[in-house]
Amino acid sequence: MSDTVDAGAWPPEDHDDLTAAEYVLGVLPHRERQAAQERAELDGGFSRRVSQWEGRLAVLNAAYEDGPVNAAVYPRIESDLFGAPQAAAAPARRVPAWRMWLSGGVVAATVVLAAVFWPQAEPPLSAQLTGEAVAFNASFDGAVLQIARAGDAADEGHDYELWAIGADGVPRSLGLLRGETAQIAASDLEPGVTLAVSLEPLGGAPDGSPTGPVLAAAALAVN
Template identity: 30%
Template sequence: MHDLSAAYALNALDEVERRRFERHLDDCPACTVEVREFAEAAASLAERVAEPAPGALRERVMADVARTRQVPSRPARSVRGPSWRRALTGAAAVLLVTAGAALGTVAWQQHQAAEQAQELADGMARVLTSPERVEARHTVAGGGTATMVMAEGDAVLSAAGIPAAPHGHGYQMWVIAADGSMQSGGMLKLADGDGSAFMTGVSPDVSLALTIEPEGGSDQPTTEPLVQLG
């Protein structure tokens, strides 16, 4: 039953398995913690690629409306009720077309972000539910825990309860090869001490490490690893 924590967190169990596992959760604090960590990791993956609509969208639309000529110039005597209605209709049409084009770009960006989030979630689910996965969990120096799950050449690294890095610094992930060489795995983004990352092209003979580095990351570690998994 302990092996079903990740699948339960990702809603990948059938009804019978779900009920059995929920009964198991009542008497297993360790699995309860694992379910929470896996669920938070899955949620943070979506947050990493989500992008809000540009804040200047309305200003751009209104600026385009102000620059766009609404109706041809006419003699003053021809400006009557119907002409004003046509002018307002023209202004509304320009606004809608301009807004439609801008919102179309935003919608496309959001669609791309949603696709990326889905790909990340699918990859994470594949790793966390693989029968051949390898797992490791250790306490992080300074507080918190880090968990690594590897399968099929991919890896999920999740952290929980890690204190905030010093000002101007962040947590950087490292992939350590069998010969001891280290390659950056990118910066680990945290929210209230929790965070996760999905890495591809990770061979089973490597290990993962976490160090504190200046914002933006370093080419090579400048501090001792706070934790090493694998």
């Protein structure tokens, strides 16, 4: 509650109206709900407030059937939220269908939002680039491309250079492969993109396009 609102200064009828609304909505703790139920049976004015709130909220209930009631459900929920009641639980009331609909709607909305906004893991991709004298095993997890070489390093004065070739057919350099393994940050690789390794002058292709022979190539595919 805001520090600027003094609930103690409210007129008694406002307190009664708020309690009646909370009672109809079913948000009162067990003992307060039981006290409100008993008061509604004895206090005609409070009973009328409860009836008025039931009427205001009836529009939410009109299109739905009452759901089945398990007498053990409410006491268990209240025990988890507010602690075990000291007195025996009041008889279970029928659950308004609008309340069941609202709870189910919150759950469904949460699931939908999670499916839309929760980051989804990319399916792993792999490719086997096999040449006559050297081979490369590539695996991609959606963020990092890992390359493992089987065979000799490039001859002195040369480097292996890795290329990605998409649907436009234009090779794009992903970097040099000098060790037996390499990890390359990438984010736009997808199934069908061809990986190729060419033999280039030391330091890589001078003009950004392959100049040496292509030693191995293969397309990325889902594992």
